[in-house]
Amino acid sequence: MMIPNQSFFFIFFLSVIFNTLASPTHQRDALLEFKNEFPFNASDPRAPPEAPLSSWNTSSDHCSWKGVTCNAHSSEVISLVLEYTYLNGSLKANTSLLKLHHLHHLTLYNCDLIGEIPSSLGNLSHLRHLNISDNNFLTGEIPSSIGNLSYLSFLDLSHNYLVGKIPSSLGNLSRLTVLDLSDNHGLIGEVPPSIGNLNQLTIMICYINKLNGNIPSSFANLNKLSYLILSENQFSGGDLPLILSNLTSLSYLDISENHFKSKLPPNMSGLHNLEVFRVSSNSFVGTFPTSLFRIPSLREVYLNGNQFEGPLEFGNISSSSSELELLELASNDFHGPIPEDISLFRKLDIISLSNNSFTGSIPGSMFKLVSLSELDLSYNKLEGQVPSFLWRIYTLRLSHNSFSNLEELPQAVVNGSDYDLTSNSVQGPVQFDLSSNALEGLIPRWICKHSSLIFLDLSNNHLSGSIPSCLMNCTSSLGVIILRNNNLSGFLPDIFTNATKLRSLDVSRNQLSGKLPKSLINCTSMENLNLKGNKFKDTFPSWLSSLGSLSVLFLGSNALYGPISSHLGFPSLRVIDLSNNSFNGTLPQDYFVNWREMASVGEKDGFTSSDGIDTFMEHMGGGIYEDSMDMMYKGVDTEFPLILLMFKAIDFSGNKFTGRIPKSIGMLKELRHVNFSRNAFTGSIPSSLANIKNLEALDLSHNKLSGYIPRDLANLSFVSYLDFSHNLLQGPVPRSTQFQRQHCSSFEDNLGLFGLEDICGSVHVPHPTSGDSHQSKEFSSEESEEALSWKAAAIAFGPGVFCGLVIGYIFFTSHKQTHMVHGKARLNHLGGSITVS
């Protein structure tokens, strides 16, 4: 009986030591030491100055300190939760935290920890909950010793900058229920199969990393898994049929934005708890996963951005019991009609079928989808009538189809209040994009019923008649009106008195006539005004110069006349096109003095030619907006998506201006394009043009300019297009690489230019035989390719990209996810070298 006694004493002795270690002062001192491991007097630069952990001082019991929880009986620290505490230091390998032996819960969330996670944390053997999420500078690998924390049930290392592989030791954490490694950007390699041992796991989140390879088959063991989010990695495969058939608890599956190439499992109806199924932006192939739609709990399906094909078949769905709210199928190869039984999903709120090859007309049964608030059918091959019930929908995109007409609402409905659009269950701004169809007839008057219409695009159709003046009812909400390229006639109605939110008005390429409505002066937010290609007959609207935001003004190809005097200048204007009108008179030498935006480097100039599209994209919202304007670009009439119309340009060509070209043009240092051609300018070319260092195109042809071409123009090192032809110029042509590259015809028909041997060959500069050499001018293949590419860009940009900079609004943002860029074209650079792959 001696031995038990001995061991009794031994145990007694140990427990004395242990109690000493765990004594309140020991715990308190450990916390104070921990505090001292950080330069804690540094105040948080994001918050009012206050030393972090200032409550951690000896004037009070450590169990009352901020973030500290003790065992009520022993005063041992069992939980330490610090959130938004600016520590600005690293966790040391010998951190005093290790003395808090009884710690169950450790959260250091958003504490600006830097450096690595010390592997010694694996010694906190009682930890159940470890959350070191959202620390700005936490880097290094996940220590494999974390796998020693055998009681751990909750591990959150998300939103840091961790790198390296996921240690397979994590597979030892047999009690783990939550594993969040998301948004570290740097976790690489394959997921260790041992993770499949974690059969208590209910949540696994790893999005935004660089994990690759297959999802391990061992995941089939995770039969308690409810959330599996692996999006934005580089996973390429895995035995999905095997895995998914066993993950019967799954309610949220997101494997979007990876490199999966396979088919989906043929039967997924066993996932009877599934609510969200998200496989967008992979390369999945095969037919529409009909089995999915037999899952009654299903709420959201995202198949967009894959290579699914064939018709939509929903199979046997028990009507009215479906929970489906969102169906996102954009950017696949689906074809065939939109099935009538889509309307069995009565709760559908958002449908996007855009950028497929759907044919036929919009099924009448969709009338029953009373909750529908967003419908995107753009970029398909749909045709027929646009049914009037669609006007309940808040975001309607039908562009780029072949719809032929808009069904009128019955007159009783239009007049009566029973069709009260404002009583739609969905609240919010209304956006209609019906552009690029074959719509005929009048603009329906009931559009005016939408008092919260913010976006209206009916461009590129065959609409006729006049612009309804009842639009006045919506102008106080409208941000964008695009009616470009229709057959609209009559006056532009004077409806803009309250249009203070209107940023873009494009009625170009119609048959509008008469004077410009004076109420435009009240459009104080106006940025882009395009009236080009109509029959407007009015004097120059110099009063528009009071619109402080006006940055793009297109008045070209109308019947505008008279002088263009403007005392104030256009301080915000980036691009002005007055071409092909009958403006006349002389321009004072100081004409451009107050055009400040063209004279200075604006914030938007950073996104011009030299920048990659990626830089540009970062500055745009996820919304969709498309509009374009056309102007002469290096001698070619080119359609620019507004988002690319970033350069600064002046086009006064094709008018009746006389006198000298104002010297003050040289103050507009940021201009890229200057076109004064086809006027009656006299005198010499202002040498101040040489101050416009970034000038890319200069067209002075078809004037009566005399004297020498200023020698300083040879210093314009970015010029790629020059035209001096059909003037009275003489003397030597300046010598520079840029001048030598021009076509001979750029100098033809002058009084006596010489030094053209390199440009025109030994033959003399040809004299014109007819007056239309301007039209017949050949462009280098590079230039025409460029023009083509701009168009391709316009197509490529379709939806998915948005003119945040020019228009500034975010349209169509209520979509729960961002659309793919349509089409297969890709933009490499903004200026010039746009390629189509």
Ligand SMILES: *[C@@H]1O[C@H](CO)[C@@H](O)[C@H](O)[C@H]1NC(C)=O
């Ligand atoms: C923090 O500031 C207090 C006085 O405000 C000072 O006594 C203490 O030494 C400082 N601690 C550190 C680590 O700089």
Ligand SMILES: *[C@@H]1O[C@H](CO)[C@@H](O)[C@H](O)[C@H]1NC(C)=O
């Ligand atoms: C954070 O720590 C770094 C050094 O690690 C130091 O340069 C910086 O000044 C600290 N910030 C504050 C606000 O104390």
Ligand SMILES: *[C@@H]1O[C@H](CO)[C@@H](O)[C@H](O)[C@H]1NC(C)=O
């Ligand atoms: C010590 O902590 C208490 C709260 O526990 C606080 O009111 C007091 O200001 C702190 N003292 C110092 C010197 O920071």
Ligand SMILES: *[C@@H]1O[C@H](CO)[C@@H](O)[C@H](O)[C@H]1NC(C)=O
């Ligand atoms: C931790 O180690 C550092 C050296 O790495 C040493 O300066 C410091 O005193 C140690 N702290 C404790 C509490 O042991």
Ligand SMILES: *[C@@H]1O[C@H](CO)[C@@H](O)[C@H](O)[C@H]1NC(C)=O
């Ligand atoms: C962690 O535990 C290991 C093994 O039990 C031991 O060797 C190591 O010294 C401990 N580290 C710290 C910092 O306590």
Ligand SMILES: *[C@@H]1O[C@H](CO)[C@@H](O)[C@H](O)[C@H]1NC(C)=O
């Ligand atoms: C980690 O802690 C933060 C702050 O308490 C919390 O917002 C976050 O949800 C926690 N992580 C997880 C996965 O719950």
Ligand SMILES: *[C@@H]1O[C@H](CO)[C@@H](O)[C@H](O)[C@H]1NC(C)=O
């Ligand atoms: C803790 O983990 C490390 C690395 O995984 C291992 O070498 C060590 O033996 C483990 N210690 C204990 C006490 O389990």
Ligand SMILES: *[C@@H]1O[C@H](CO)[C@@H](O)[C@H](O)[C@H]1NC(C)=O
């Ligand atoms: C599927 O789960 C069951 C337990 O629910 C398990 O016995 C079986 O091994 C799992 N299948 C695979 C392929 O892992």
Ligand SMILES: *[C@@H]1O[C@H](CO)[C@@H](O)[C@H](O)[C@H]1NC(C)=O
């Ligand atoms: C425009 O608004 C007025 C008054 O708010 C209303 O009487 C009229 O019916 C509206 N016009 C149309 C076409 O909706």
Ligand SMILES: *[C@@H]1O[C@H](CO)[C@@H](O)[C@H](O)[C@H]1NC(C)=O
């Ligand atoms: C313009 O707005 C004012 C004030 O909001 C309102 O009283 C007036 O009726 C509106 N005018 C038109 C034409 O809508």
Ligand SMILES: *[C@@H]1O[C@H](CO)[C@@H](O)[C@H](O)[C@H]1NC(C)=O
């Ligand atoms: C501009 O709006 C004001 C009221 O805000 C109005 O009095 C004025 O008539 C409007 N101007 C034009 C030209 O419509």
Ligand SMILES: *[C@@H]1O[C@H](CO)[C@@H](O)[C@H](O)[C@H]1NC(C)=O
């Ligand atoms: C400008 O054109 C108008 C007619 O459009 C004409 O009356 C006027 O005399 C012209 N002015 C000059 C300076 O040519």
